[in-house]
Amino acid sequence: MHIQLEDIRKYFGEVKANDGISLEFMPGNIYGVLGENGAGKTTLMKVLSGFHQPNQGTIKIDDAVIHFGSPADALDSGIGMIYQDPLDEPNMRVVENYVLGRSGMMAFDQKQAKRELNAIAESIGFEVNPREYIDTLSLGERQQLELIRLLSLGADLLILDEPTTGISADQKKLLFNSLQKLAHQDGKIVILVSHKLSEVQELCDHVYVLRRGKKVGEIELPTTKQELVDLMFEELPQRTERASHVKEQAMLELQNLHVADGRIAVGPLELEVRAGEVFGLAGLEGSGQQLLLRAVAGLEDIEEGKIFLDKLDITRFSYHRRKDAGVAYMPAGRLEAGLVAGLDLVEHFVLAEPQEGFVIQRERYQQLTKKRIEEYKIVGQPSSNVEELSGGNQQRAQLALLRKPARLVLLEHPTRGLDVRSAEWIWQRLFERVAGGTAIVFYSADLDEIVERSDRIAAFSGGRMSRIVRADQTTTDELGHMIGGEI
Amino acid sequence: MNELEWVRVLASIVLQATPLMIAVCGETITERAGIVNLSLDGTMLLAAMTGFVAGLLTGSVWLGFLAAALIGGLFASILAFSAIRLRKDQFAVGFVLTLLGEELSAFLGQNYSRIPGESVTHWGIPILKDIPILGRIFFDHDPVVYFAYVLVGFTWWWIFRTQAGLRLRSAGDRPETGFARGVDIQRLRYVYTIVGGALVGIAGAAYSLDIKLGWSEGHTRGLGWIALAIVIFGGWSPIRGALGALLFGASKALATVLQRRFPEVSVVAFNATPWVLMIAVLMLVGSDLSERLIVLAPERYRSRLRHVLRVSAPNALGKPFSPGASGEG
């Protein structure tokens, strides 16, 4: 089976996720698709696997143009994709999840299904327990099951999206062994979407590199990491000089921090952020940056370790208590988490600011809201409901809602959806806080932003934090390696 | 109380629990598909009245059941339409329907109150009914009771042992997955909600044509709500639900019996027991209480206890589903 993607274009409104990409895949090979945040890798794979329909461009199998209306169509043609969060059923047993979707109404043969399941599992080196419930399994195990299921349905092309994030080292070894067997022995095509350079080097035969929706290069392996980094990251613009406000005292201190959610585990982590410092977290989405920020904000349970805010031990403090102690957190969510659709701007400020008495002094908050609207250049009235604002203005509103003064500001994607000038304006407001001694820790999908705005930077990959570098001394190269998994 | 009396009490518990068992099966499949039908109480009232009147007017008990099933399906289809197509709050619509059902039953049934009508004829299963003790308790009733047994078994088999059952479960648990595997989630939800409603209708008629013969205002009041609670208690599984229905009936019967034995203890305590029991069980299910109790047990039993006590609500229960509403990566 020989697959060709020709000039694939996929747009989401204004965003050109895939801007004319052409790739080719031959049986018996393992391909890597590399790229930074927003390069378009996942979108392209979703097009290939039938989840999205391209706006333009064609998919060809063995020189015949084919059109997929759904992932089921693609699977009929032998193409299957395993998502970062595999699409399975938490309340079913392994064998039931395996069988779901097959045609027929009546009893399904449990014994037969179990035998099939075990046979395929064994052939690629996995161990499965058919009677376990899906929601008791680890992410790695769920991935394995999805791989087995796709194989049982005749998949000849397997796409894995960031498969090694959140699985143990043993599971990774198992996975890689099975992938190698599937490709090199069984003649299937395996596509690995990843940002981890060492893994790509270990596993892949051929690599495509995407950047900003286009293919910028392809390489046969083996090759050096340097070559990959050079292709993945374009040269960063010169970082503008700015005054440093970094003080001596430590505003945030993390000691031996261990935190985990369902997907990823971070730690042990040691970190110190000074007052007046901007600390940037680079790395691919879902590598642990968000988990860390949430843990510091008080939204995730810490398994081990301590958190200090300006010498105060806030490890046991609840989210609200930390807020009162001076930790301001801005989530990435907007309307899902952070803003309340149905309430207007004034009402948001009433809630965000510390309460005074029982009765709301509307006038006071009206004034405050007007001031903040001006300050953050929000296009809207105090009486505008937040859901009426554009995405960019919602972003500004979220920033404006952060309490002032705050000692520590935690930001997720601070300037997402904003144009260059607006982003500049916002950062000027943030630097005003920094000048007053506030520490900022943020992460962003935009590496440029991280380098430009931070004093120091660390990169996350698979839950592990790299060494810390100074923003004014680091190079694209160095960052590329760090993001690619080099600690 | 001697043995004969015990047997009689237990047999009556089984009989009384029958409508609940049927209703629980109906609501279980509806909720497994992801829809909550809060209108059960009103539906059962209206269906009980309709079943009785239809039976009276046609002289056939079975036509009465049919009419009741149609009524149940009709109400459920209103709920299904508003939940699936209009995406309205299922609780709100279900609640209004429950009150409407009650009012309609009172109004439309006003000329048929407290008059005799058709009833299901007794038919003990030959041979089985002669088994000592158990025979009298389980197999010496009428076809409606046996239907309930079969229904419980069939529903369980359908949900847990068939392909169709897997699809049903996917709709209520994680519809995105079902959808990706080719399941028509919306259509499935319609079907199971309406079928579930029809079963609830049959349950209502089972009351007026079998258990508490006849019709009067508020005939089955309260049963629908109890059925909703038992679905949760039963962990959305028909067999456990049936056990819950029996347990609830037993606790009421026990209360009556114990009351006679200990007349000095307040009647409030005994009558309130079933409700306190319901709360206690829901607490077990809804909080981590069960986990805390499990760790008290010896290590080797824990895993099995967990499997048995495992109650997981369908994760997408009550939430409207939009195919293809996925964001970007």
Add this chain to the structure above:
Amino acid sequence: MTGRIWLRRLWPLAPIIGSLAITSGLLLLFGVSPFEGFGALIQGAFGTQAKVLSVAAFWVPLTLAATGLVVAFTAGLWNIGVEGQIVMGAVAASWLALRFDAPRPILLAAEILIAMAAGALWAGLTALLKTRGGVHEIFGGLALNNVAIILTNFLISGPWQPPEGGTFRGTVPFPDKALFPLLGESRLSPLSVLLTIVAVAAVYFILRGTYWGLKLDALGRNPRSAFLLGVSSEREVVFAMMFCGALAGLGGAVRVLSWFDSLRQSISGGIGFLALLVVMLALFRVILVPFIAFFFSAVLNGSISLQLRTQLHSSLGGILTSVLVLLVLLFGDYRRLGLFGAREGETLADE
């Protein structure tokens, strides 16, 4: 094009027309002309002064309960247990009425306070079952409703039974000075009307003008965002429920001390559930509650007359109101129906 605009403007009338049509259909089914039927309904509600006062007296506890429910709904809570809270308020007031002797003003004030406290505690119990026990407030409320009724029946047939023996109708009547002063021969207590107006105004003010009201609003709309903005959900849930319970309990006191003169079996009379409908029809806005409640009260009281006049069961009134609420719930929001060209999210250009 203008046809469409007219259709849009008139659309809010559609549920009203629909429910009238269905009710008329039922009347015809039983051989009664709609004119006669609706005429009897209106006569029954407004025909004489006594009847109007009766409508007003029924309106009081209904409005109190519905006003409380607006607070609960604002916080996103389904307080089905409001029936039980009304009952417990009545029980508490009854206890005081039968057990205590004091000058009338003091007695009345104490009855009011204890009824509100009882309702609040009963609701608080439901709230704790939810926050600590993971029991959904629908089932917690349901169970407690039944327990409250069981308790009532016990009191009526036992310790508080009238001297001629337990009749299951009601307890021994309360001494006159324990009862609310009534207007003339009616069952209307001017004091309770005053309290109701105060309650509505208070809730209006609380929801619009206080931090607490805004917190509840945020909580009901988006619990996650509300939490991030600083709203502590467990505490607010309990307080919102207790507030609702207090007003419901007050409604119970009004029932038992003015509408009746003793604790009865059907002391709440389904007012709790009706109040839920009132709130839904009032689109969850407290300002509309008194008017919608009046409408409900008129229809329901009128339908008793309807029964006397036409021999038709009084539940017809309940059918009219329930169908109206159902149609409003289903079809009231025409924008989202896609009927007139607008689809979800799209704004209508020429409104």
